Amino acid sequence: MAQRPSSFGPASIASAMPVAVLVASAVASSACVTINVYFPAAEAAKAADKIIDDVWGGTPTPAAPAAVPAERSSSLAVRWVLAVADFVMPVASAAEPNIDVTSAEVKRLSGSMEARFPLLEPLLQSGVLGLTSDGYLAVRDANAVALADRNRVRSLVANENADRAALYREIASANHQPQWEAQIRSVFAARWIARAKSGWYYQDSSGNWMQK
Amino acid sequence: MKKPRGVAWFVLPLMLGATNVHAALTVSLQVGRIEGGALPQPISNLRAACHLAGRDQQLHCEDASLRAETGNNQELQLSGQASWSPRSWTATVTQARWADAAWSGEARVDHQGVVQAELQLQSLPFEILAPWIPADAALPAPRGALTLDAAYQRQSPSRASARLDASIHEFGIDDAQGRYAAERASAALRLQAVIDGDLINAQGRIDAGDGQVYVEPVFIDLQAAPLTTQFEASFDRARVLVPRFSLDGVQQGVVGQFHVDARNLAWRGAPQVSTAHASFNEIALDALLRLYLAPFLAGSRWENLSGSGMARLDVNLVDTRPSSLSLNLQQASIATGSPTVEVLGIDGDAYWQAGKEQPRDSTLSWSSARYGDLPFGASTLRFTTAARDVRLQQPWRLPILDGALNVQRLQLRDWGRSDMKAEVAAVLEPIELATLCKAFGWPEFGGRLSGSVPGVRLDQNELSFDGGLSAQVFDGEITIERLRLLDPLGRLIKLLADVKLRKLDLKAITQAFSFGRIEGRVDGDVSGLRVLDWRPVAFDARVYSSPGDRSAHRISQRAIDNLSSLGGGPTGVLSRGALRFFDDFAYERIGWSCVLDNGICQMGGLEPTDHGGYVLVEGRWLPRIEVIGYNPRVDWNRFVEQLLAVRNSQGVEVR
Incomplete structure (x- = not known):
């Protein structure tokens, strides 16, 4: 989490102080x-x-749930100070945080995944591959692939997963929050599955293969 | 109902009959159903009969026949004869059929207790074995057929010998996860074994020359690369280990000859060996890399690794761990794609050892190499490798075009670990830029590239260079500082650097790039340069007339035109009216800035104008020309395309 309790230290103590002092300290801590x-x-x-639209060639399917519970800080004092900070600070800088996916690295990776998708799609459709619960692809039914082709499928999956791993890392670092990598991966894992086409296989949270 | 183990259950109706025909006694037996015990599947409708006769103090069972049905409605048919006396017995099956397979065999026990048995089997389908495979073993069911000829002789309770000639046809197997499989494989096995007390000595030969085998991630087409091996082994039943094992073989087109020698092999949860030596001679590198190495590199930059030439490899193991390795290469080449890395004509020996004491010197030389479009000359590398350390034993000179990279010191520690460390000291002998430009297909310009790398550090997957690279270009100097490579072996090679340009001659630059003519000198500062796969994706750049420059500052009509068209402005403005009589114009200062981010270049000039533009060229004297840009945000890729188009165009006509 990007929470930095120490930043709020002086302000949270201020909760018992007169309003003027509090605003002043909020301004001081707003930096x-x-x-x-x-x-x-x-x-x-x-x-x-x-x-996912870019990579899979966007077919409008159920949009992301509008109200995903944000992992807000549980500390009341911190939240209250935040509200004060919102009031004091210019609106723009305290606005809704945004996830930027326009960096050159992210574009390069999603472009490479998009170019690979026509090779992966028939394998997803036939159930040879499935979407894993941790945001990657896995070979679900290798026996459906001729022996001579098995390594080609392995290489496709390995390259796709290397791109995906790099994508999650690059999104986190492009947003200056490298520690978000795991959370971004789990959001992607859920979205890949939610956006999967009918007939594709995916792994549920206990690792069982399910068909959409 | 729990069935007792080891005893067959006889289920009635059971009928026993005896008829006396021609002085012999015909005995017949009918059993409705037998199941349980050691039988993996029930046997039903069993009918057996034979003529009993007493001769030569022996009881003979002649013209014996047996018919029964086994589990999968397979009919078992048997005919033969048997004889019995209190001290010996013989049983012969002259003809038998079961599950489409023909059987025959004989078993004999003589009065001294010597047991002899023979069994011939023709085309037994493997499917028939399925019921014998325990369900909880999770073993996949094999396909194909087995033909065998086996003999067994037991001279005494502690001494026996066996011989086996077996062949499998159209063998197929698939495990549930698809990690190993065989398809239409054929192989022949010849085995001879002598059992002497607790010790079994065996030798044999396996020929596999048809079908396909996949053991993740290795795929072998046995028809293309047939495998022949001969082996000798002993097995100690009391200690459950193999005191000696040796193997010789050939895989056609891959390894001319290989030999494995191992002592004290055992299985204690995992394979263990006290010492082992393996040597592989006449290795065809192309097949070795394609079949056995590249599959392990799937998903990495090296997955398209290919090669040619011959190699020899020796591997030693002590206490199950690799202790040393030696590789000899002869006229070998290796290559990998994007960006192309290629080393041709490699000769020499490389050694590795697990212990760090007194490592053997390795020497590798090659005739030429290439990284992308950059060619390297012949070179020899002397180094040692021990455990995870690599150290250069003598300075290494790598020719690059007409210059060279001289590496005085190179040491890698903890190779392959996340905290691996590198120490490098290298000097770049000057390279003529004209040859470099030619190699990359760039417009040719003069100058020399040189530099020194007093130190390279590898930390947290980040390769950083102490010191800077400098190039004497266009009569000025370009220095690259704070050069860092992020994730150099990973998915995206990212390069970060700061670049300084000092006193570059604009005339030489504009001539090299056919941009018209601008005279004067410029400085430049590029900070935060970020290059992804060798293309810039971000920087903050400023180019400006060198402070204190006293050279002539002149700009030609064509250069002004090109500047104008780059900014989307009109061309040929100056060639109309009175200004057309001037070839060039004097200017005071020139300046351009670009902050590249996200594909957009935020442009600026010397200073902003009142109308939202920016001054690119500030005029001087009359006629005074000012070039003002109005487009603050420019698509970088389009800008570069336009810049290249200017170079390739014949230029604007100046009259």
Whole structure:
């Protein structure tokens, strides 16, 4: 989490002080306020959908749930100070955090995945491959592939997964929050599955293969 | 109902009959159903009969026949004879059929207790074995057929010998996960074994020359690369280990000859060996890389690794761990794609050892190499490798075009670990830029590239260079500082650097790029340069007339035109009216800036104008020309395309 309790230290003590002091200390601490105090799951889902559209050739399917519960800080004091900070700070800088997926690295990776998709699609459709619950692809039924072709499928999956791993990492670092990598991956995992076409296989949370 | 193990259940109706025909006694037996015990599947409708006769103090069972049905409605038919006396017995099956397979065999026990048995089997389908495979073993069901000829002789309770000639046809198997499989494979096995107390000595030969085998991730087409092996092994039943094992073989087109020698092989949850030596001679590198190495590199930059030439490999293991390795290459070449890395004509020996003490010197030389479009000359590398450390043993000179990279020191520690460390000291002997440009297909321009790398650090997957590279170009100097490579072996090679341009001669630049003519000198600062797969994706750049420059500042009509068209403005404006009489114009200062991010270049000039534009060229004297840009945001890729188009065009006509 990007929460930085130490940034709010002086302000949270201020909760018992007169309003004027409080505003002053909020202004003083506003220099330390990171915009992305919580992981913006809803924005991440939207960003994931945008990339999935690019890679899979967007067919409008159920959009990301509008109200994904954000992982807000549980500390009341922190949240209250945040509200004060919102009031004091210019609106733009404290606005809804956004997940930027326009960096050159992200584009390069999604472009490479898009170019690979025509080779993966028939394998997903026939159930040879499936979507895993942790945001990757896996060979679900290797026996449906002729022996001589098995390594070609393995290489496709390995390259796709290497791109995906790099994509999750690059999105996190492009947003200056490298520690979000795992959360971004899990948002993507859910969105890949939600956007999968009918007949494709995916893994549920306990690792069982299910068909859409 | 729990069935007792080891005893067959006899289920009635059971009928026993005896008829006395021609002085012999015909005995017949009918059993409705037998199941349970050691039988994997029930036997039903069993009918057996034979003529009993007493002769030569032996009881003979002649013209014996047996018919029964086994589990999958397979009919079992048997005919033969048997004889019995209190001290010996013989049983012969002259003809039998079961599950489409023909059987015959004989078993004999003589009065000294010597047991002899023979069995011939023709085309037994493997499917018939399925019921014998325990369900909880999760073993896949094999396909194909088995033909065998086996003999067994037991001289005494502790001494016996066996011989087996077996062949499998059209063998197929698939495990549930598809990690190993065989398809239409054929192989022949010849085995001879002598059992002497607890020790079994065996030798044999396997020929596999048809079908396909997949053991993830290795796929072998046995028809294209047939495998022949001969082996000798002993097995100690009391200690459950193989004191000696040796194997010789050939895989056609891959390994001319290989030999494996192992001592004290055992299985204690995982394979263990006290010492082992394996040597592979006459390795055809192309087949070895394609079949056995490249599949392990799937998903990495090296997955398209290919090669040619011959190699020899020796591997030693001590206590199950690799202890040393030696590789000899002869006229070998290796190549991998995107960007193309190629090393041709490699000769030499490379050694590796697990212990760090006194490593053997390795020497590899090659005739030429290439990285992308950059060619390298012949070179020899002397180094040692031990454990995870690599160290250069003598300075290494790698010719690059007409210059060279001189590496004085190179040391890698903990190779392959996340905290691996690298130490490098290298100097670049000057390279003529004209030859470099030619190699890359760039417009040719003069100058020399040189530099020194006093240190390279590899930390957290980041390769950073102490010191800078400098190039004497266009009569000025370009220095590259704070050069860092992120994830150099990963998915995206990212390069970060700061670049400084000092006193570059604009006349030489504009001539090299056919941009018209601008005279004067420029400085430039590029900070935060980020290059992805060798293309810039971000920087903050500023190019401006060198402070204190006293050279002539002149700009030609064509250069002004090109500047104007780059900015989307009109061309040929100056060639109309009175200005057409001037070839060029004097200017005071020139300046351009670009902040590239996300494919958009935020442009600026010397200073902003009142109308939202920016001054690119500030005029001087009369006629005073000012070039003002109005487009603050420019698509970088389009801008580069236009820039190249300017170079390729014949230029604007100046009259």
